[in-house]
Amino acid sequence: MSIVRAAIVGGGVIGAGWAARLIENAIAVTVFDPAPDAQAKMQAVLDNAAQAYAKLTMAPRRDTGTLRFAADLAEAVADADLIVESVPERLDIKRSVYADIEAAARPDALIASSTSGIMPTDLQAGMTHPGRLLVAHPFNPVYLLPVVEIVGGKATDPGAIQRAMDFYPTIGMKPVHITREIEAFVADRLLESLWRESLWLIKDGICTTQELDDIIRYGFGLRFAQMGIFETYRVAGGEAGMRHFMAQFGPCLSWPWSHLTDVPDFNDELVDLIADQSDAQSGHHTIRELERIRDENLVAIQQALKANDWGAGQVLAEYERRLFDGAGHQSEPDLTAPIRTTERRVPPDWTDYNNHMNEARYLQAFADATDAFLRMIGCDADYIASGGSYFTVETHIRHLAEVAANEPILTETQVIAGAGKKLHLFHWLKHADGRLLATGEHMLVHVSLQTRAATEPAARIAKALDEIAQGHARLPAPDGLGRAVGQGR
Ligand SMILES: NC(=O)C1=CN([C@@H]2O[C@H](COP(=O)(O)OP(=O)(O)OC[C@H]3O[C@@H](n4cnc5c(N)ncnc54)[C@H](O)[C@@H]3O)[C@@H](O)[C@H]2O)C=CC1
Numbered sequence: 198m199s200i201v202r203a204a205i206v207g208g209g210v211i212g213a214g215w216a217a218r219l220i221e222n223a224i225a226v227t228v229f230d231p232a233p234d235a236q237a238k239m240q241a242v243l244d245n246a247a248q249a250y251a252k253l254t255m256a257p258r259r260d261t262g263t264l265r266f267a268a269d270l271a272e273a274v275a276d277a278d279l280i281v282e283s284v285p286e287r288l289d290i291k292r293s294v295y296a297d298i299e300a301a302a303r304p305d306a307l308i309a310s311s312t313s314g315i316m317p318t319d320l321q322a323g324m325t326h327p328g329r330l331l332v333a334h335p336f337n338p339v340y341l342l343p344v345v346e347i348v349g350g351k352a353t354d355p356g357a358i359q360r361a362m363d364f365y366p367t368i369g370m371k372p373v374h375i376t377r378e379i380e381a382f383v384a385d386r387l388l389e390s391l392w393r394e395s396l397w398l399i400k401d402g403i404c405t406t407q408e409l410d411d412i413i414r415y416g417f418g419l420r421f422a423q424m425g426i427f428e429t430y431r432v433a434g435g436e437a438g439m440r441h442f443m444a445q446f447g448p449c450l451s452w453p454w455s456h457l458t459d460v461p462d463f464n465d466e467l468v469d470l471i472a473d474q475s476d477a478q479s480g481h482h483t484i485r486e487l488e489r490i491r492d493e494n495l496v497a498i499q500q501a502l503k504a505n506d507w508g509a510g511q512v513l514a515e516y517e518r519r520l521f522d523g524a525g526h527q528s529e530p531d532l533t534a535p536i537r538t539t540e541r542r543v544p545p546d547w548t549d550y551n552n553h554m555n556e557a558r559y560l561q562a563f564a565d566a567t568d569a570f571l572r573m574i575g576c577d578a579d580y581i582a583s584g585g586s587y588f589t590v591e592t593h594i595r596h597l598a599e600v601a602a603n604e605p606i607l608t609e610t611q612v613i614a615g616a617g618k619k620l621h622l623f624h625w626l627k628h629a630d631g632r633l634l635a636t637g638e639h640m641l642v643h644v645s646l647q648t649r650a651a652t653e654p655a656a657r658i659a660k661a662l663d664e665i666a667q668g669h670a671r672l673p674a675p676d677g678l679g680r681a682v683g684q685g686r
């Protein structure tokens with residue numbers, strides 16, 4: 198059963214992050230949170246998320262799902278397909294919330310707890326229908342980080358796990374099924390060890406919070422966005438790989454390289470030491486500013502990984518494929534005007550030392566418009582996997598106006614000719630306020646990806662293209678069509 202309506206019980210940091218991800222993916226969300234400031238706090242997270250998504254992808258985004266705050270829990274969960282529990286990390290609160298949920302929810306609704314480390318078997322104790330409860334442990338910010346740990350308890354129905362594993366990729370996530378239940382699952386065990394060691398290093402006066410964070414972000418933190426610890430250490434072993442790495446560094450395990458067998462006393466002195474240093478390090482930014490800095494960096498990192506077809510970038514690419522495919526099937530283009538092919542804001546990393554969108558990004562915008570158009574005629578991931586595609590063989594761009602970071606832009610596309618192996622496109626790049634920023638004229642050739650030579654497209658592609666080409670033949674020729682460099686001076 199598909200998930201189109203979700204309830205969020207607990208709309209704090211994580212509940213708000215879930216709300217953002219879900220409504221971004223056309224899901225109708227109802228929230229219950231008794232805190233009087235919950236709605237305002239959630240809005241701030243939704244605003245951040247909207248900015249981040251505008252930069253994350255050029256793909257046609259889904260319609261935004263609705264968001265409603267319910268007066269009580271029963272109203273929130275009554276018709277939900279998915280219930281996301283994100284209340285504080287306390288077993289007693291969570292269990293009492295499940296009792297209320299069970300009294301009001303549909304029996305087939307999936308209940309997903311965001312808990313960071315409580316075992317689902319402990320959460321399920323006392324439930325009437327424990328089979329539909331599982332843990333879906335996300336990472337902050339939920340709307341940008343793809344991974345979600347899926348953990349079932351002893352009573353969890355395998356069908357519920359499968360439902361979760363099928364659902365999360367549709368909203369751009371990478372579910373990892375942790376098949377053996379353990380407190381804190383996998384991620385928080387790893388984070389906890391780093392956190393404990395970090396507390397010791399500060400407590401013992403070895404370094405400051407600033408120095409420790411610099412060591413992470415200028416060093417191994419950069420590596421971790423793209424390779425985990427095992428792949429990283431395999432490479433660090435040189436040609437001989439993991440075995441050599443282990444032979445060299447295995448003995449350190451018995452040296453005093455870790456404090457982890459001990460836990461520092463968690464007392465006021467330690468809290469003051471850490472909190473004061475943290476204020477000195479980052480207190481000149483508000484939390485909202487830090488969230489925005491974090492989000493922009495996470496967007497840029499995922500885009501870089503996408504360009505390298507690696508790690509979290511592959512999840513983003515797969516998500517975009519879903520968005521493009523979904524948009525392709527949604528509506529027939531209106532052929533009485535050029536087709537709106539893309540809409541987005543100028544990503545900050547598209548701008549250069551002149552404080553405007555770099556010339557190369559104009560081509561990027563047109564290439565994305567071409568890709569969007571190709572998907573519309575059926576040249577999608579499946580078609581490309583079957584061996585057919587288009588290559589661009591000639592491009593002419595006129596840069597007509599500048600545009601700055603974060604400004605809303607769009608592309609419109611007209612088919613000048615589209616028959617046989619050839620496709621001639623004309624794109625306009627516009628500011629959302631209507632100002633013309635650039636035009637791009639492109640000649641493409643259909644190719645076989647096996648022979649790398651020009652071939653006729655499949656009949657269904659040729660037919661879809663022909664319909665648009667015939668419609669667009671009735672439109673006026675675009676101003677600037679066929680221009681060569683230097684004309685008109
Ligand atoms: N903050 C983080 O970095 C992460 C937290 N988590 C998990 O997510 C869950 C929520 O954590 P946060 O969002 O950080 O906490 P939070 O304190 O920001 O939010 C909890 C929200 O639950 C509400 N609440 C309390 N009792 C409630 C009830 N009976 N019914 C409905 N709402 C109620 C509170 O008003 C509050 O807005 C926890 O289980 C936590 O372990 C998971 C991943 C990361």
Ligand SMILES: C[N+](C)(C)CC(=O)CC(=O)[O-]
Nearest residue numbers: 312313335336337385388
């Ligand atoms: C600190 N924490 C245990 C709540 C962290 C998480 O659960 C995941 C995260 O976002 O780091």
